[in-house]
Amino acid sequence: MNDSSGAGPAPHPGTATAPTSAAVAQLAGVSRATVSYVLNGQAAGRVSEATQARVHAAAQALGYVPHAAARSLRSGSSNLVLITAPADTVPAFGPLFAAFVADFQTALQGYGYTGVLHGASIGQAPEEAARAWAALRPAAVIATLGTPLTERSVEILKRSGTSAVVSHGPPPVPGSHGIPLDQESVGAAAAEHLLAGGRRSIGVVVPQEHGLQMFSAPRLAGAEAAAAGVPGARVVPLELSCTEESAAELVARWPQLGLDAVFAYNDEYAMLLMRALQDAGVDIPGATAVVGADDLLLARLLRPRLTSVRIELPGAQEIAALVDRLIREPQTPPGVHFKSSVHVEARDSSRTA
Amino acid sequence: MNDSSGAGPAPHPGTATAPTSAAVAQLAGVSRATVSYVLNGQAAGRVSEATQARVHAAAQALGYVPHAAARSLRSGSSNLVLITAPADTVPAFGPLFAAFVADFQTALQGYGYTGVLHGASIGQAPEEAARAWAALRPAAVIATLGTPLTERSVEILKRSGTSAVVSHGPPPVPGSHGIPLDQESVGAAAAEHLLAGGRRSIGVVVPQEHGLQMFSAPRLAGAEAAAAGVPGARVVPLELSCTEESAAELVARWPQLGLDAVFAYNDEYAMLLMRALQDAGVDIPGATAVVGADDLLLARLLRPRLTSVRIELPGAQEIAALVDRLIREPQTPPGVHFKSSVHVEARDSSRTA
């Protein structure tokens, strides 16, 4: 039972006996308090240099790793930052999101936080997911990609001590902070570009992939709003799945749709649609102009080169800085932070005749 | 100080006072022990139905969420499963990896674990990263995408109680379990396919992107091994970055390379290279056959359609089942699990004349 009564370290490396600060203290011949001071840099002027060296040596020898749970239990706050995303939509997002997560985690680490990505499982109620997050007592939760987030979710998190809840994308739920992704502007920019080129019948691709509605709907709305200001302009929603069959089906109806332009949601859908259109003999951009979004390398590799709407997102560094501020000053009133701006990278696929 | 002395819940929702099991007990008029039994389903035959109902009601009213850190401190084991990946390479991986993570997290949840993705920051020493993971006392660590993992890292994790360390991709470090991704086979399959088509001078793209060497090296080695068995066959490594400039530079040297085939690492590099080759007037597959890998939708959208090597990976479900077994039976001797198989999806880009 008393496995900590023996002074020796585990004889067989690999034995699952996590060394505690008590073990370090014993090996160094000091008290646990001293170990804590030394290992947390609070030893200045309290513990002698010689003792500090002994403690460090003992910790090293034992391979001591502090127990994050115990630490945060005692200190009352964790350094965990949860980045949440609806599990089913993560794969549908491209390298942009992956890069964001990677950069964000790195930036958070610079502030002393541990950022982890926690996918909300399919079919899980928002509140259920919120409880799972709250159980970890994170310092902050960043809900990306339209993570289902209700007012009740935010309350659960806040009540369990999460100081910052930031939603990245959809309009912020009351009580949470928001970082807009400005989907309307993307649709609007695409439509405006096409309208400026003289196009009047604009199809807007609405991906049928689960979880993308949260992004496609505002993009469509933005395009519709832009078209509303131009006499004779119309916008037609086009349902499309990410398969060749779906694209072929859509293109089969192309003549009767009477479109002279299409905003294809993003570069990947644009590629899919362009291929189907070209296979059907539709001239791009002559008969139909095509615009994508995200401005991936892909866009420049297509022929004709793909016009693409690029979103200038707030960088991971800036969001990390915001999160740090929100954690240290929890009184900061919830609101919307940053502005994102959009640029249209005009290329051949939407060239005016 | 005594914030738990009052029986009433926090008057202002949003006040950061996490309700504890003591608060639930007080509201329900029972002891903390009873609360624990009821909320963990250990109440069968111990606590009356009426009491259970009162406890549940109280927990509901307070929005009580158990403190995972306290629980795992007491129980000695957490239900956390860490999925690690080198932060700088995550964006370079496509939807396949994102889908794996999403599925894996969902599968883990089915076993009662909380799976989170934890990117190892750039420039962090393997042991430093291992200590950060160990601090969380995870039940298991899945090191994906060639996460730097040393024997010492594994020891750190094992000593701090992690029962399973699984490396997903590179050959397993002693003490850890391995799930092969079989990169050699991918390169070998591509080369064999090209050799069977009569090609003899095979270029193999080696991406210069940081972190991809761990995958490109064995793919190259596999191709070289396959070529070694065929008289007159040769393999030429081709360094390439994921930019148009780099591709143009490579293609400028194409004539003097004298290649009649190229294995382009994956579909995305293949697209980049094919575009550059076509722009330079190189006939595909006439002059040069091209083979990609991953068999993305992309491959079918290119013209000529891209031949692609598809890897049948062990599914997220199966790996989750393995992890669960390893956690419950930590004595399972480390070894290599599953086999991956490769298929060549032959299309126009490598058609024999």
Place this chain on the structure above:
DNA sequence: TTGAAAGCGATACCAC
């Protein structure tokens, strides 16, 4: 300069 000891929140043994 160092150590003893009180708790953070949850669990489970053992007594009532």
Place this chain on the structure above:
DNA sequence: GTGGTATCGCTTTCAA
């Protein structure tokens, strides 16, 4: 059927 209570590993105040 229920309730005290010791305990997990760590931090930090206070005393020596």
